[in-house]
Each structure stands twice: as C-alpha cells, then as structure tokens.
Amino acid sequence: MNRFDLLPCLLRRIAPCLIGLVLLASTGCASRWPSPVERCLKLAGDNRPQLEKVLEHYDELGDDQKLEAAQFLIANMEGHGYKVAALYDEEKNEVPFDALDYKSLKEAEAALDKLEAEHGTLDFGRKEFVPDLEAIPADFLIENIDLAFAAWRERPWAAELSFDTFCDYLLPYRGSNEPLEPWRRSCMDRIAPALSKLDASADIKAAAKVVGAEAGKWVRFYDLYYLHPTDQGYAEMNETRYGRCEDISNMMGYAFRANAVVSVSDYTPYWADRDNNHAWEVLLDAEGHGRAGLSNRAAKIYRKMFSVQPAALGAIKGDDEEAPRWLAGKTYKDVTTDYMETTDVTVRLTTEQPAGARFAYICVFNGGEWQAIHWGWIEEGRVTFTKMGRDIAYLPAYYVDKELIPAADPFILSKEGEIVRLNGAGDESTRIEMAATRPETPDADKGISFPTIVVKPGATYELSVWDGGWLSLGKEVAGDKPVSFGSVPTGRLYWLVEEGSRRLERIFTVEDGKQIFW
Secondary structure, eight states: OOTTHHHHHHHHHHHHHHHHHHHHHHHSSOSSSHHHHHHHHHHHHGGGHHHHHHHHHOOOHTOHHHHHHHHHHHHHHOOOEEEEEEEOOTOOOOOOGGGGGSHHHHHHHHHHHHHHHHHHHHHHEEEEEEHHHHHHOOHHHHHHHHHHHHHHHHHHTTTOOOHIIIIISSOOOOSOOOOOOOOHHHHHHHHHHTTTSSOOTOOOHHEEEEEEHTTTOOOEEGGGGGOOOOOOOOHHHHHEEEOOOOHHHHHHHHHHHHHOOOOOEEEEEEEEESSSOEEEEEEEEEOOOOOOOSSSSSSSSEOOOEEEETTEEEEEETTOOOOOGGGOOSSEEEEEEEEEEEEEEEEOOOOOOTHEEEEEEEEEEEETTEEEEEEEEETTTTEEEEESSSSEEEEEEEEETTEEOSSSSOEEETSSOOEEESSOTTTTTTEEEEEEEEOEEETTTTTTTEEOOOOOOEEEEEEEEEEESSSEEEEOOSSOOOOOEEEEEEEOOOOOOOTTTOOOOOOOOOOETTEEEE
C-alpha cells in the first residue's frame, strides 16, 4: 500500500477531530455532555465540579445506564432545592413565629391572631432557597444512584420495571422542598427484616404491602404542622415522629423508592369544597398507572415529577411572565382524569385583558379567598380550561402584579358538566334565610368529618354577594331563628361571615330557599 492508498483511511480517522475543531471554533467551546446537561452544569456555578465528578465517575465505570441516570438527574435538577419558609407582614418584614413552640394548633392559631392584630395581615413566604444545582455534593448523588440501582436490579419484584420507569419514579433523591439528606440505605435496612419474609415469587403488590405497613408507622399526622410550612427532612421526621400530609407523603415515598416499589405523590393544591390542600402517596403498576380515593371535591389532581413536564406552565411561559405560585413550576403533571370525570370549560372573558397577558387562570375558593388551580391560553377573548373537576364553583381570573384579578363572572360546573353562570337574574331580589356558615366537612388528614357550623344566636354576621368582587349587603345579629337578609340580588354567589372569625366560612348559592355550599 503506497502513501496515496493510506489517505482515505487517514481521513476517516481524523474526520471526527476536524468536526470537533469546527464546532469548537464556531461556538467557543465544546461539551462532552448533552445540551440539557451542559445547561444545568453552567447554572451550577461553583458547584459544577461536583456534578462533573459524578458524570466522570460513571463514564469511567463504564455503566451506561448509571451514566444516563446521572445525566437525567442533572438535566432535570433546575428548580429543585431546599426551601425555608417564614412569616411576613404586607411590607415583607419577617415576623418571628414557630408553630412548634405551642402545644396545639388552636394555641398556635391564637398566637398567630395576636401577631396579626399587632402587625396586620401575615402570610408565609419563602425566606431562603438553596438550589440543588448549587449545593448537591457528588458523594450524595453517587450514593443515591448506586443504591437506587441496587434495589432495582436486585429486588425480584422490580424485574418488570423499565429503565424509564426507574428514572421517573425510583431514582429521584427528594420528595418536595425538604433538606438534602441521605435516606435510601436507612430505609432499606429498616424494612429488610420484613421483606426477607417474602418468597422469591413475591410481586410488587406484595412488596408494597409490606413496605407500606412498616413505613406507615414512622410518621403520624399532627395538625399543628399546618403552621410549620417548611418541609421536614428525613432526620427531623425521625426525631419528631409527626408531620403534615406533605411530610408523611415524602416519608412513604422514601421507603417505597428505597425498596424498588413504584410510587408517586399526587396532590391537590387547593380543595374545592373546603380549605387547605392534600398530598398522598399512590402506588403505580408497571405501566405507570395508579390512583387513590378522594375524601373531598377536587378541581385538579397533579402528580409530582422530578423531570420537566412539557405541558406545565413553567415550561411554557417566558422568564419575564408571572404566574401564581406553584403553577409557575415545571415538574407537575395533570392526572385529574385518572381520578374523575372532567370537562373542558370554555369561558368568554368579560373584563379587559391586561397588556401582554397570554394566560388566564381558573380559581377555586379556599382559605377565604380565590386560589388559582389551572391555566389556559387566551385566544380572541376566550380561554379553555382543560379537564376540570365537576360539581365545583369557579372564578376565571388574570394574574397581574402578583394578584388575581377577576376576568369573568363566577360559575358552577355541574355534576353533569354543564356551566351555570352566576351573573344574577336581572334586577330581581329576594329575602334569604341562612342557618349555617359551613356544611359538614370531611378531613382527609384526620380521617374525620367536621360538623356543620350553624348560625349562633347573638352573633353578628355579614352577608356579601359577588359582583366583580365581594360586595357587603350589611350585617345582622342572629336570633333564635336563621339569620335573614332582605333585598338580596338573586342568582349570585354569597358569603356569610361571622364577625371576628378567621373568615374561613364557605361560599354558597341559594336554590329553592336553601343554601347550597361550594
């Protein structure tokens, strides 16, 4: 072979290098990692070497699946982190308060009332956020990956789980915004004696039953933790042995993931017929399907995912566009149709569209105010809200300067999926009698029902009607009979509030002279 015969072979060998040089010249740099990974490596700042250490470790190890798993975690790590919450006044001054200083929720709420009398309206907000990208150590991530693979590859009931299912539901190292703490090895060791009693043919349902029975003893619900808004970490939960539903869901999730049982945390950010929210753990089959029963009416059910979900508003909106609280996130998945019959609701927006607004929101009444639960695109003065729960009162709204602004009249989405608009019946008015401010209400956390709150003789009540906002129709002192108001506009949404209450009474309509609560 002469030197000319060697030329094609030489070109084939140096071609990749030439392409790399061209890319390097055109972009100023070249990365050995996929672009989503490289993007997050840049966002990591000073912590980049820790993340690169993880990638290089698995690259040198030669385990392609573990390398891909590490890339999956890093590429989807943006937005995940440890959040510390604190109490703030309307001017964003922190007001010291720790619910765990009190013996009960009632005592803590009384203390909170005193603080509000002194400082005005108070609300919990984010005090500190530590992004995982900027703080996660390489050793922590490597241990998490190795132990997740050990469970997946060694547990006989996990043999049917695909790699994609593994990445989505077994691999993630956190449940919500709790501190970064190792939990896998501890959860494996604590449940190992119970699992060792299963025979080799045990399927994932049998394993789930054992894990759930053991982990269910680790943390108990305590309503005082409603006012402890920072999510507890694994160590704190083991010490306190108490938490709110979010904490319990996280703890159950740790136990299931550590032992190769596929589970997820589903949640509703705001119940539609009562205050507060709820999160719960759901076991999934090999195809990723699963659901649980609901104790209350929900407008939306979402699933916490670690990976970015393309349909989430946070993945769609621009960085300069505001969105209500958690709706701005990128990692929630709408699973409402797994739980109930739903309806796509199209609404004509009747108030002026804010400049530049591309989205409108649909709200439920929760905690004494309207809360955004879903969003939709504004198109020619209309918006469609997809897959909405039925038998619920809703209000369409815009979001401007961190506030929800009514965009149309409220309406009821009936059990049959029909829209009943609450915009009044012309100038008609009537007298209405009200015997209660809240109906009997199930509580998913406590597993009980709170009784109807009846009107108390001698107490003062204010009745408001919705007319682009809550319009007071005056106050009345209740006697021995239901409190009554005359000249009340018909066909509207009403709210009866006891003077001095926490304003957590439920809204209602009136049908055939009876209160229908929403």
